[in-house]
Amino acid sequence: xxxQLAINNVFVQLTDTLQQLSAEQYKxxxxxxxxxxxxxxxxxxxxxxxxxxxGYETGTVNYEKRKRDYLIETDKDFAASLLFEIYNxxxxxxKELILESNxxxxxxxxxxxxxxxxxxxxYNLEHTxxxxxxxRVGVTEVSGIKLPEGFGVASSTMKYRKxxxx
Numbered sequence: 731x732x733x734q735l736a737i738n739n740v741f742v743q744l745t746d747t748l749q750q751l752s753a754e755q756y757k758x759x760x761x762x763x764x765x766x767x768x769x770x771x772x773x774x775x776x777x778x779x780x781x782x783x784x785g786y787e788t789g790t791v792n793y794e795k796r797k798r799d800y801l802i803e804t805d806k807d808f809a810a811s812l813l814f815e816i817y818n819x820x821x822x823x824x825k826e827l828i829l830e831s832n833x834x835x836x837x838x839x840x841x842x843x844x845x846x847x848x849x850x851x852x853y854n855l856e857h858t859x860x861x862x863x864x865x866r867v868g869v870t871e872v873s874g875i876k877l878p879e880g881f882g883v884a885s886s887t888m889k890y891r892k893x894x895x896x
C-alpha cells in the first residue's frame with residue numbers, strides 16, 4: 731500500500747526524533763504550545779491510529795473514545811514501540827467503516843458517517859503531519875535537535891517547494 735510507505739516515512743522521522751530527545755524533554759511543557767508536551771502530541775497521533783485499528787475490527791471508528799494513556803505521553807520508548815506496532819498492522823484490505831463523532835460539546839447526539847479504511851488511514855496520515863508540525867515547534871523550544879527539512883510538512887507542500895526552487 732502506497733499509504734503505508736508514506737506513513738513509514740513520517741513514523742521514521744518521528745521515532746528518530748523521539749530517540750534524540752531526553753525523557754525530560756519529551757515530557758516538558760512547551761510555553762509556545764500552551765503547556766502541551768511533545769509526549770502529549772505523540773500520544774494523540776498514536777491513539778487515533780489505535781482507534782482506527784479497533785474500529786477496523788468492529789466496523790465503527792470513534793476517535794473520541796481514545797484512551798488518553800498517560801504512559802504514552804510520558805515514556806518516549808513506549809511511544810516509539812507503539813508506532814512500530816501500528817505500522818506493522820496497517821496493511822489491511824480496504825473496507826467500509828462507520829465514523830462516529832459528536833462535534834458539539836453542548837450535545838450528546840452522535841453523528842454517524844460512512845467512510846472506509848483507506849480514507850481513515852489518509853486522515854490519520856494528514857493528522858500525524860499536522861501534529862508533527864506542532865511537535866517541531868516544541869522540539870525547537872526544549873532542545874537543540876536539528877530536524878529533517880520535511881518534518882511536519884505535508885508532501886504536497888514539499889513538492890510545491892521543489893517546483894518553486896527550480
